Amino acid sequence: MRIAASILVGVILYLFGFFTSSMAVTANAWAFSDGELNDTGLVAVLLLFLVWGLVFLRHRWPWVPFVAGGLLTAGWGDALMLLIAIFHLVIRAPRRQAITASAVGTGLIAFSTLRMCLAPAEHNPFGIFFLPDSAQFTELEATIPPEDSHLAIRIITVAAGVIALCTALGVGALLRRTRRMRAVESIAEREAQRNESLTAEIARQSERELLARELHDTLSHRLSVISLHTGALEVGARTDPDVAATASALREEARASMEDLRHLVGGVRSGDLTDPRPGHGTSSPPSRATMSAIPELISSVASTGTVIRPLVVIQDVDSCPPALDRAAYRIVQEALTNAMKHAPNVPVTVDVAVSAARGIQISVSNPLPRGSAPVEVPPRPRYAPGSAREPGAGAPAQKWGPPGTNPEPHGAHLASTGSGSGLVGIRERAEMFGGDASIGVIGNEFHVQVSFRSFSPPN
Template sequence: MRIAGSILVGVIVYLIGLFTSAMALTANTWAFSDGELNDTGIVAVLLLLLIWGLVFLRHRWPWVPFISGGLLTAGWGDALMLLIAVFHLVIRAPRRQAIAASAVAVGLVVFSTVRMCLAPAEHNPFSIFFLPDPAQVTGLEATIPPEDSHLAITIITIAAGVIGLCTAVGVGVLLRRTRRMRAVESIAERETLRNESLTAQIARQSERELLARELHDTLSHRLSVISLHTGALEVGAQTDPEVASTASALRAEARASMEDLRHLVGGVRNGSLAGSRPSEESSVPPSRATMAAIPELISSVTSTGTVVYPLVVLQDVDACPPALDRAVYRIVQEALTNAMKHAPNVPVSVNVAVSAVRGIQISVSNPLPCEPGQVDVPPRPRHAPGSALQPGVHASAHGRRLAGHRPEAQEVHLESTGSGAGLIGIRERTEMFGGEASIGAFDNEFRVQVSFRPFSAQN
């Protein structure tokens, strides 16, 4: 529509320009012989057909019609093409070029107007409106207007020049200013959006600072106290190997928790928790919350006496997005924590399969309680993490909570020993990355099953 409109306007201007140039031809005596158009005049009219074709270049190359219009104004007396070119130059050209073009146009139009006013009235193109018989403009006697119309012809000539200049330059300046205001408004709108974004970033940074400070002040002290007490317990329990082993495991977990806390606080403070993995040369210790640390996580759980049957296959871990890498570790960690919390002394099966092509499959399960009437068999000692339970052995704590559950899948309620936020967190982490989670009782087992699409689909 825009191109079609521009072409239509160009055609209209072309036709009007030919008419005005034909009128201006009457001011040139060399184009007529005995009141009739001679061969030179015919050639001039044919040239006008070509010259006015330059008006279609007014948008892309306005200097071309400006030069042609200047020549027509100086030698022909027709300033329409010059005014059209000045209009487009004022709108689009740089400020200095627009001022220069306007000054040149004013000088040429004034020169052409003064020349027409000083020339005989019969050679003024506007005298055609005062002829006694306009139908006989080709007759030499008929082209002489009455003497009482000379003043009116002069006034019309001056008025036409002034109106043309004011319209071309004035409207051009107005449109140029309008475009500039629109550009300024666009820049102001972008700056406003940028300021709003910066304000939101500053607010989030303040929230992160507050959260990091609270995390550090709240947990750092408690973990330090736990580490000191477990160290003292380990030293004082040299005569009891089981207590010493448990205290050593607790102290190792407290130290690892301190490292994780420092990484968490640093990530919250600078907003880099979802960023890329730290390089090996970095002075900041890498986070333990990665899939590569899952075997270490299982070892820390077995060191507490919990029997774990792991099957971990990790492939293409380096190609996994950092946020998904951390989420998988947290899901396995929370599933193990849930099993130890609600079903102590019960063996836990952990199956983790990671592949960039097949995706990620996680399954953490532990047996459900025995049927009513069966007797729970006491579990094996906690210091034997590698041992397996005898057939029929089930945890009493977890068993009492799930004694009334059927084999089909259903949600487990943890109101008496926890808020259930861990399972909710697993579901939220899974949904965040477009995975699927199934949590509940299945075939006499409590299972946490999570699956993610291949890494390429995640990206």
């Protein structure tokens, strides 16, 4: 639409300008012989067809019609093309060029207007409005305005020059100012958006710093104390291999937890916890939170005395997106944690199959503890309030042991610490990456099954 409108305006200016320039030929005595247009004048009129074609360059190269209009104004007496060029230069040209063009154009128009006022009335284009009735005079006298109209012709000439020049300069300056104000408003809007973005980022960074400090101050001390006590227990229980092995496993878990905490705090502070960038340093070794570390995770859980029946087949793990790789690891980790909490001292079956073609299939199941009812566990609402423990195995942990004793089973004291957020986190991770999660009781077993669609290796 803008291009079509520009072309239409150019055509109108071309036709109107050619008409006014043809009328202005009367201001040149060399174009007439015995009151009629001679060959020189005819050639000059025909050249106007080419000269006025320059009006279509007014947007991109306004100096071209300015030069042509200046020549027409100085030698022809027609200032319309010059006024058009001044208008576009005032709008688009740099400030110094616009002032220069306005000053030069004003001088040329003043010179042309003065020359027309001093020229004989019959050579003034505005004299055509004051010609007498040709029936009362000879053919030559009919082209000469009456003497009493000469003053009116000069006044009209001066008024036309002043009005045209003021219109070109005034409207051009107004449009230039409007464009400048729009540009300033656009810049101000972009800066306001940038400031809002920076303010929000600063607020998020402050929240991340506060969260990171709380995580570090709350957990770092407790993990350090656990590590020191288990180290002392390992040294003091050298005579009992089982106790020493258990203490060693606990100390290793405490050390790994410290590394995970360090990585978590660093990720929270930098804001790249869920999508680590290539080459960005982390404090946690890659093997601690990837699918390649699932066997190590299973061994760590088995070292606590939990019976694990694993079947792990992992292929093409290098082509898996990092965020999905981490999510799959966390799902297996949370499923095992849930089993240890709510079904202690029962075997846990872990099936993990990973390949680029078939995707990721995760299944963790365990028999229900004694006294639990095989009731289907409905999914919890997302972010639902409440303090109910995770449905894990569906029933409180039982206390049993050898005859004559009633020891608390390994992990039973953890059953009351569940808030239901672990299974909700599994479902959220599955939804986040377009996977499916099925969690609940099937027969006499509690199952956590998660599947993700295939992931293609990078080209």
